[in-house]
Amino acid sequence: MTESSVETHDYDVVIIGAGGAGLRAAIESVARGAKTALVCKSLLGKAHTVMAEGGLAAAMGNVWPEDNWKVHFRDTMRGGKMLNNWRMAELHAKEAPDRVYELEEWGALFDRTKDGLILQRDFGGHRYARLAHVGDRTGLELIRTLQQRAVAMGIDVFMELKIVKLIHDDSGAVAGALGFWRNSGEFVLFRGKSFVLASGGIGKSWKYTSNSWESSGDGHALALWAGADLIDMEFVQFHPTGMVWPLSVRGLLVTEGVRGDGGILKNSDGERFMFNYIPPMFAPDTADSVEEADKWYDDKNFRRPPELLPRDEVARSINSEVKAGRGTAHGGVYLDIASRRSPEYIRRRLPSMYHQFKELADVDITTTPMEVGPTCHYAMGGVRVDPDSTRATVDGLFAAGEVAGGMHGSNRLGGNSLSDLIVFGRRAGIGASERALGMTSTPKISEALVNDAISETLLPLTRSDAENPFSVQHDLQETMQDLVGIIRTHRELEEAIEKLEVLQDRVDKVGATGGRRFNSSWHTAVDLKSMITVSKACANSAILRKESRGGHTRDDFPKADPEFGKINHVVSFKNGAMSVTPAPLPVMPAELAVLFEDAPPVSNPTPKGGDK
Amino acid sequence: MSDITVRIWRGDENGGEFKEYVVPAQEGEVVLDVVHRVQAGQAPDLAVRWNCKAGKCGSCSAEINGRPRLMCMTRMNSLPEGEPVTITPMKTFPIIRDLVTDVSFNFEKLKEVPALKPKPREKDGTYRMMQQDIERGQEFRKCIECFLCQDVCHVIRDHEENKENYAGPRLFIRYADLEMHPLDTNDRRKLLQEKAGLGMCNITKCCTEVCPEHIHITDNAIIPLKERVVDDRYDPIAWLGRKIFKRSSKTQASA
Ligand SMILES: Cc1cc2nc3c(=O)[nH]c(=O)nc-3n(C[C@H](O)[C@H](O)[C@H](O)COP(=O)(O)OP(=O)(O)OC[C@H]3O[C@@H](n4cnc5c(N)ncnc54)[C@H](O)[C@@H]3O)c2cc1C
Ligand code: SF4
Ligand code: SF4
Ligand code: FES
Numbered sequence: 001m002t003e004s005s006v007e008t009h010d011y012d013v014v015i016i017g018a019g020g021a022g023l024r025a026a027i028e029s030v031a032r033g034a035k036t037a038l039v040c041k042s043l044l045g046k047a048h049t050v051m052a053e054g055g056l057a058a059a060m061g062n063v064w065p066e067d068n069w070k071v072h073f074r075d076t077m078r079g080g081k082m083l084n085n086w087r088m089a090e091l092h093a094k095e096a097p098d099r100v101y102e103l104e105e106w107g108a109l110f111d112r113t114k115d116g117l118i119l120q121r122d123f124g125g126h127r128y129a130r131l132a133h134v135g136d137r138t139g140l141e142l143i144r145t146l147q148q149r150a151v152a153m154g155i156d157v158f159m160e161l162k163i164v165k166l167i168h169d170d171s172g173a174v175a176g177a178l179g180f181w182r183n184s185g186e187f188v189l190f191r192g193k194s195f196v197l198a199s200g201g202i203g204k205s206w207k208y209t210s211n212s213w214e215s216s217g218d219g220h221a222l223a224l225w226a227g228a229d230l231i232d233m234e235f236v237q238f239h240p241t242g243m244v245w246p247l248s249v250r251g252l253l254v255t256e257g258v259r260g261d262g263g264i265l266k267n268s269d270g271e272r273f274m275f276n277y278i279p280p281m282f283a284p285d286t287a288d289s290v291e292e293a294d295k296w297y298d299d300k301n302f303r304r305p306p307e308l309l310p311r312d313e314v315a316r317s318i319n320s321e322v323k324a325g326r327g328t329a330h331g332g333v334y335l336d337i338a339s340r341r342s343p344e345y346i347r348r349r350l351p352s353m354y355h356q357f358k359e360l361a362d363v364d365i366t367t368t369p370m371e372v373g374p375t376c377h378y379a380m381g382g383v384r385v386d387p388d389s390t391r392a393t394v395d396g397l398f399a400a401g402e403v404a405g406g407m408h409g410s411n412r413l414g415g416n417s418l419s420d421l422i423v424f425g426r427r428a429g430i431g432a433s434e435r436a437l438g439m440t441s442t443p444k445i446s447e448a449l450v451n452d453a454i455s456e457t458l459l460p461l462t463r464s465d466a467e468n469p470f471s472v473q474h475d476l477q478e479t480m481q482d483l484v485g486i487i488r489t490h491r492e493l494e495e496a497i498e499k500l501e502v503l504q505d506r507v508d509k510v511g512a513t514g515g516r517r518f519n520s521s522w523h524t525a526v527d528l529k530s531m532i533t534v535s536k537a538c539a540n541s542a543i544l545r546k547e548s549r550g551g552h553t554r555d556d557f558p559k560a561d562p563e564f565g566k567i568n569h570v571v572s573f574k575n576g577a578m579s580v581t582p583a584p585l586p587v588m589p590a591e592l593a594v595l596f597e598d599a600p601p602v603s604n605p606t607p608k609g610g611d612k
Numbered sequence: 613m614s615d616i617t618v619r620i621w622r623g624d625e626n627g628g629e630f631k632e633y634v635v636p637a638q639e640g641e642v643v644l645d646v647v648h649r650v651q652a653g654q655a656p657d658l659a660v661r662w663n664c665k666a667g668k669c670g671s672c673s674a675e676i677n678g679r680p681r682l683m684c685m686t687r688m689n690s691l692p693e694g695e696p697v698t699i700t701p702m703k704t705f706p707i708i709r710d711l712v713t714d715v716s717f718n719f720e721k722l723k724e725v726p727a728l729k730p731k732p733r734e735k736d737g738t739y740r741m742m743q744q745d746i747e748r749g750q751e752f753r754k755c756i757e758c759f760l761c762q763d764v765c766h767v768i769r770d771h772e773e774n775k776e777n778y779a780g781p782r783l784f785i786r787y788a789d790l791e792m793h794p795l796d797t798n799d800r801r802k803l804l805q806e807k808a809g810l811g812m813c814n815i816t817k818c819c820t821e822v823c824p825e826h827i828h829i830t831d832n833a834i835i836p837l838k839e840r841v842v843d844d845r846y847d848p849i850a851w852l853g854r855k856i857f858k859r860s861s862k863t864q865a866s867a
């Protein structure tokens with residue numbers, strides 16, 4: 001096939017992904033006069049962002065006037081165990097409020113305070129009630145508002161089109177993106193000046209996950225293959241509260257809002273166990289008695305309940321309780337809001353949770369505790385970017401949202417993703433359109449590279465007798481769940497790396513039955529290439545980090561190591577080989593560093609009470 | 613547990629047929645789980661849309677035993693035991709393959725809706741809106757765009773020719789969302805009557821019955837819109853007066 005026979009489009013800016021980050025980038029890029037294409041694997045409005053529940057964090061100070069960007073910045077850095085890119089965390093904390101007001105102007109209807117302002121709710125790791133929200137369907141409001149804005153601006157959207165490869169021009173800059181329409185299986189080439197990755201997460205590589213099929217890590221893999229660096233790939237957030245029963249919905253998310261609104265965690269002995277797991281780093285801010293914890297909901301002069309520690313702490317504690325034999329029948333712990341809040345309150349504040357448990361598990365959460373356990377949720381790691389422009393380490397490439405790394409360090413606070421999407425989505429739109437509008441001609445790309453990529457993508461369809469992609473996917477998920485999960489060891493990571501090599505071989509030989517039109521087996525076969533790539537990046541980074549920090553817990557190195565606190569791991573891919581190297585953290589300027597002077601050091605994440 | 617039989621429509625725009633698949637039953641499953649197990653084993657190329665598996669994204673719409681529903685929110689134990697489960701694609705939209713239909717009609721209609729035109733901010737730079745004034749709007753904005761209401765609406769289900777001049781219940785909610793938005797200053801009534809075909813809806817309420825978000829599409833959106841359009845059809849001054857009145861009463865409420 002020659003290039004001329006492939007459907008080809010020329011744009012200034014091509015945005016890959018139409019979740020919150022991609023939509024916000026597209027809006028900005030169009031507003032600045034760049035000819036912009038927005039591409040997504042699903043229908044418009046179905047991206048992962050739609051599932052976000054609890055809220056988006058912005059220090060607007062509507063509920064607690066004491067709140068401001070410095071407190072938010074400090075919470076974010078401490079939540080990330082100081083591994084965050086400080087500049088990203090600074091920009092995020094400073095700009096999030098304006099981005100929220102903008103959404104309001106575009107039609108978003110957030111829940112209100114008594115004075116008619118945007119209401120803010122409590123979430124783990126945030127000092128003040130800071131999350132703008134709409135009940136527990138905030139992501140829907142966010143994506144719909146942005147989508148409606150984008151549609152009103154007349155943005156060109158290419159739905160159900162999967163990008164499989166980024167293509168360089170002679171100068172080594174990214175100048176093309178090849179993909180196919182999922183409906184027809186026909187190929188499409190985008191030629192452009194700037195490309196923005198906004199492709200979301202990697203969670204589909206684990207067995208129990210809150211993520212959908214879309215989170216196969218395509219953007220992470222596309223960047224790596226195109227020569228860009230990834231960072232922090234060992235850090236994967238396991239959300240403490242996923243459903244554990246029925247099995248078919250295991251991993252489905254239960255929002256942190258349940259705990260923010262008064263829900264508590266109990267083991268099978270009925271003990272409120274989180275008091276046994278308060279790490280020194282957070283001890284000064286955390287209540288150590290039930291009485292104090294319960295007062296905090298109404299009076300922030302008291303210290304916060306331990307249920308609202310950052311996610312990594314809570315997830316590990318639940319894991320320890322279950323391991324110690326104090327779990328529920330289905331291997332979780334109890335999340336109880338029924339005994340603490342009125343049925344009316346629960347239904348009003350948490351309507352989708354009420355609905356989800358009622359419909360899927362026959363459980364009425366206003367009368368019965370939920371069974372929950374950790375679920376793979378969020379990738380802190382991602383494309384290494386320049387904080388201000390979101391530029392990746394390869395020319396012509398930008399990244400924003402979950403696919404970008406650095407902002408959240410080793411652990412993300414709840415609510416900080418949705419705000420990340422709109423802050424850095426906008427910045428990506430600026431960065432990408434500025435580069436594009438500054439160029440005089442569209443770069444040239446070689447026909448041969450395009451044709452090679454097409455043939456490679458079609459290969460699985462030529463091997464209809466080969467192994468079924470669903471079984472390879474299943475084994476990959478088992479491997480990552482068992483060996484690169486919430487608690488890791490050197491021996492298991494070594495085993496994972498070996499197994500991933502074998503799986504790579506199977507991915508390379510996988511076959512798809514049927515034709516090119518909306519063929520799930522072919523789609524899965526192609527997705528597997530990204531999944532195996534990001535899985536390797538994760539395992540290979542994890543084995544090198546011989547400490548425990550945030551979303552990376554090593555049974556064989558249970559403490560945080562100050563030396564590892566000075567570096568990020570950078571993953572790169574050259575001549576078909578992946579390598580992981582340490583890079584020193586960017587140095588925080590003195591005026592920000594003072595914010596941490598009185599803070600206790602990053603602590604050992606398995607506190608003394610851990611084996612109790 | 614015993615086996616379950618599902619009859620899934622397989623085919624494309626050139627036609628198709630039901631194929632029967634038998635899989636072992638598993639506790640707690642929804643229809644989408646069964647479809648996925650069929651896909652992972654016996655029919656790897658089966659086309660089906662899904663994302664969230666939790667009734668939040670509106671991707672997995674289909675007709676289950678003839679009734680428009682989300683596959684991910686239909687428990688197997690809610691269907692008659694021992695009988696085969698029939699799964700067909702939504703009827704109102706052109707077929708692409710198997711359970712996947714071409715729903716672009718809805719996206720095209722959404723493009724026609726004039727956007728929100730917000731009033732200026734208050735002097736302190738904020739927008740003040742009281743919770744009770746946005747509750748109706750929040751109800752409409754729960755819509756997950758599953759398009760099941762569009763699928764069931766008889767005005768377009770059996771009348772392809774009406775599609776050009778009829779927007780359908782999902783769109784009526786979108787219009788109502790904007791028309792009742794406390795910040796909006798746009799007027800969409802003429803469009804509603806002429807291009808969106810509001811008059812063609814004869815309030816059968818089938819849309820409300822299938823809505824997985826339990827939005828009161830007819831009572832809270834369509835009927836009030838019909839009243840508005842009729843009231844103000846020939847009297848723009850009255851309309852303007854009412855909008856201004858509505859606004860000022862809102863401002864008072866927030867003071
Ligand atoms: C259940 C749940 C609840 C959550 N709740 C919260 C919360 O309350 N607060 C919070 O801050 N965060 C929350 N999160 C996290 C947050 O929702 C996500 O991190 C965020 O939405 C990611 O947005 P994104 O724009 O980066 O990508 P996504 O929304 O994941 O969108 C990715 C887009 O990229 C497209 N894409 C991917 N690969 C390709 C390809 N190869 N070709 C073309 N297109 C492609 C997809 O189709 C999609 O359009 C939650 C997550 C989950 C799963
Ligand atoms: S009430 Fe109106 S919109 Fe709803 S299904 Fe009936 S005719 Fe269609
Ligand atoms: S109104 Fe209800 S049925 Fe119609 S698209 Fe929205 S959620 Fe679906
Ligand atoms: S898969 Fe999202 S609604 Fe069914």
